[in-house]
Amino acid sequence: MEMARGESAGSGPAAASAPPAALVFGKLRAVMVTFAGIAGFRSLLTRALTLAARLAPELKGVTVNADGSLAGLESVESEKRDGAPQEWEETLVTQLLDLLVTFVGEGLMLQMVTQAWPDLLAGQIRSRTEDKS
Secondary structure (H helix, E strand, O other): OOOOOOOOOOOOHHHHHOOHHHHHHHHHHHHHHHHHHHHHHHHHHHHHHHHHHHHOHHHOOOEEOOOOOEEOHHHHOOOOOOOOOOHHHHHHHHHHHHHHHHHHOHHHHHHHHHHHOOOOOHHHOOOHHHHHO
16 A cells, blocks of 8 residues: 555655654554544644744745645655654654643653554653652
């Protein structure tokens, strides 16, 4: 089965060339759509993108598609990558997770992350309250 143009990467040949942020949002979208629907996910991702673009101006040309995937990443992805996430990706993912904490609480956000990455060890996820102590 081929991926539709503009669809968020998750697996297959296109996933190998997709930026790590697109893969993260693809997995989170699958979990969050069952919780809040596609419109809820799109709203949250659009807000996260708006906030992230203030901190990472290279995101200004990126938009959220109707299916919740990101469009315009190819313009941000012009630099050669070594497989590590770029700063704009970390900023965007952080904004989305912070918004999730704000709207549904840290416990439910962590539950969603665990659903998206079931092999992630509990010790690998730091709580915001741990960071403040």
